[in-house]
Amino acid sequence: NAGVTQTPKFQVLKTGQSMTLQCAQDMNHNSMYWYRQDPGMGLRLIYYSASEGTTDKGEVPNGYNVSRLNKREFSLRLESAAPSQTSVYFCASSEHRLWQPQHFGDGTRLSIL
Amino acid sequence: DQQVKQNSPSLSVQEGRISILNCDYTNSMFDYFLWYKKYPAEGPTFLISISSIKDKNEDGRFTVFLNKSAKHLSLHIVPSQPGDSAVYFCAASAVNNNDMRFGAGTRLTVKP
Numbered sequence: 080n081a082g083v084t085q086t087p088k089f090q091v092l093k094t095g096q097s098m099t100l101q102c103a104q105d106m107n108h109n110s111m112y113w114y115r116q117d118p119g120m121g122l123r124l125i126y127y128s129a130s131e132g133t134t135d136k137g138e139v140p141n142g143y144n145v146s147r148l149n150k151r152e153f154s155l156r157l158e159s160a161a162p163s164q165t166s167v168y169f170c171a172s173s174e175h176r177l178w179q180p181q182h183f184g185d186g187t188r189l190s191i192l
Numbered sequence: 193d194q195q196v197k198q199n200s201p202s203l204s205v206q207e208g209r210i211s212i213l214n215c216d217y218t219n220s221m222f223d224y225f226l227w228y229k230k231y232p233a234e235g236p237t238f239l240i241s242i243s244s245i246k247d248k249n250e251d252g253r254f255t256v257f258l259n260k261s262a263k264h265l266s267l268h269i270v271p272s273q274p275g276d277s278a279v280y281f282c283a284a285s286a287v288n289n290n291d292m293r294f295g296a297g298t299r300l301t302v303k304p
Contacts, residue, residue, distance in 0.1 A: 083235070120279055121196065122236070122293030135290065169235055177292050178224040178285035183235030 081105050085184035086172050092160045092191045100187050102170030111153035112137075112172045112181065113145060116168040122169060127177060128153055133163040160191045193221045196284050198295035206303055211269040213298050215282030218263065222293075227256060227267050228280045230297070239280075241268070243273040272302045 086101045103112065110129050114122040114137075122158030128147040142164060144156045153172075157164060169190050170180040197216045206210045215225075223244040228236035242249040242256045242265070247258050255268045269276055282295040 119296055121198075121283075123294070124292055127290075129290075133236045138291075138293070171235070176287070177290055178226075178287050180226065180238035181236075182242065183228075183237070185233065185235045 082170055083170055083182050085168075085186035085187050087187060088185070089188050090190070092157075092189065094161060096160050096191075097156065097158050098160065098189075099157075100168055100170075100189075101152070102154065102184060103152045104170075104172040104182070105151065106172060106174075106182060107150070108172035108182070109150070109175050110177065110179075111147065112171040112173075113143070113153070113155045113179070114169045114171065115139065115164075116169060116186075117166050125155065125168075132175075136173060162191050165189060165191045193218075193293045194296075195222075196256055196282055196293045196295040198280075198282055198298050200298050201296070202299045202301070204301045205272050208271045211267075211272045211276065211300055213267040213269075213280050213282075213300065215267075216263060217265075217284050217293075219284070219286070220263070220291060220292075221286040221291075223287050224285045225256070225258060226283045226285070227254075228281045228283060228294075229276075231243050231280065234293075236281060253283065264271065264276055272300075274302050274304050276300060277302050 113125040126145040129183040173179040226241040227239040230236040
């Protein structure tokens with residue numbers, strides 16, 4: 080049972096490059112989330128999607144775009160990467176609501192030079 | 193603004209003893225609280241939660257206590273086991289506001 084799968088696991092980019100982080104869940108969850116975790120800080124919500132076709136901004140949305148492709152997949156795009164976006168990115172899902180227990184992927188470690 | 197704070201970056205306890213992890217929050221709108229556990233190179237996993245209408249919730253060796261007047265919650269692990277060694281994150285949510293905030297985490301080490 081895969082749960083939440085994130086690709087890639089590691090990525091190094093140069094400033095100004097773009098990339099898309101992929102996330103898929105197989106638990107038939109309605110809601111999906113993208114977080115970033117920086118050293119010494121907790122996870123911070125970037126964007127979330129309460130259902131297919133809807134997305135909402137979280138605490139730190141600037142510099143990111145998201146797409147809820149279907150119920151299973153939620154992608155995060157960096158259009159023009161900046162060194163401040165160096166972080167570990169986690170995708171998560173929950174059955175319906177943000178405050179319900181979330182299931183997390185194992186993260187994507189992204190370095191921007 | 194850090195609305196959820198875990199003031200102890202690390203905690204070390206002996207196997208078999210009690211581990212107490214603490215969390216404070218500032219936003220009185222938070223009404224649902226969760227604890228997650230994280231091992232290195234893995235994503236966080238849900239441990240236990242509590243809503244603001246309760247002051248205690250138990251699940252096996254894990255108990256969460258909520259003191260709303262003090263805006264404080266704690267996670268008790270009894271007895272502690274070496275496999276409990278991980279980083280523990282406290283999270284708080286405002287059910288009607290679509291907001292979720294995490295603390296910075298406490299690294300628990302349980303020594304055999």
